[in-house]
Amino acid sequence: MKLYFKEAAWEEMKEVADIYNEFLISLRDITxxxxxxxxxxxxxxxxxxxxxxxxxxxxxxxxVRDGDKADEIIxxxxxxxxxxxxxxxxxxxxxxxDGAYVKEGYRNMGLLRKLDExxxxxxxxxxxxxxxxxxIASNKMANDAWSKLGYKVFRQQWRKDISG
Numbered sequence: 001m002k003l004y005f006k007e008a009a010w011e012e013m014k015e016v017a018d019i020y021n022e023f024l025i026s027l028r029d030i031t032x033x034x035x036x037x038x039x040x041x042x043x044x045x046x047x048x049x050x051x052x053x054x055x056x057x058x059x060x061x062x063x064v065r066d067g068d069k070a071d072e073i074i075x076x077x078x079x080x081x082x083x084x085x086x087x088x089x090x091x092x093x094x095x096x097x098d099g100a101y102v103k104e105g106y107r108n109m110g111l112l113r114k115l116d117e118x119x120x121x122x123x124x125x126x127x128x129x130x131x132x133x134x135x136i137a138s139n140k141m142a143n144d145a146w147s148k149l150g151y152k153v154f155r156q157q158w159r160k161d162i163s164g
Contacts, residue, residue: 002067003074003111005118007060010051016061017046019073023101030139035159053080053098058126062118064102064111075102077115081126095123097133116149 008016021038028036038046053059059080065071078099084091097119102111123131134157135142 003064004067005062005064005114008063008076012063013047013051014043015073016063016076016078017043017050019076019101019103020050020078020099021046022103023076023099026101027136027139031136050078054078059098060119060122062115064106064115066106074106075111075115076100077112077119079119079123079131081123081128084130091130093128095119095128095131097131100133112145113149 021043024036024038027033041049050061054061059078061076061078063073064075066074076099077097079095079097081093082096084094100112100115102109120131132154133146133151135146137143
């Protein structure tokens with residue numbers, strides 16, 4: 001198996017949007033939550049949103065491609081630099097992982113660990129000291145994976161449906 005890691009180029013964003021969709025579908029399947037209902041957006045619209053996010057938030061997407069499968073994207077991590085949520089903190093900016101996904105047949109091979117390592121190194125170059133992410137409380141696989149990589153529960157995010 002010939003796997004390689006690379007920063008996503010602008011022209012690869014349609015492919016990135018495609019695997020990002022797979023990631024979101026997996027979250028929707030886990031949660032059964034309309035929050036992850038994105039099907040009204042075309043692939044082009046999702047691609048544009050990803051490009052804008054990367055451009056506006058100083059973000060990067062790191063891909064893992066399988067050279068044995070026509071360079072198919074089999075994993076990714078998407079991260080950016082955002083303002084700290086606590087406006088009075090001496091920490092002004094943090095790194096934020098807004099998505100990470102490894103396709104099913106490639107899990108437990110250390111790919112997420114390597115992607116995280118790349119993200120950490122890139123953010124350190126920008127002087128970032130903290131890296132945060134959110135997971136779904138019921139997503140045991142994600143919670144276990146991030147915990148193994150040294151992430152700790154730092155705060156909880158709560159939600160209330162006020163639509164009806």
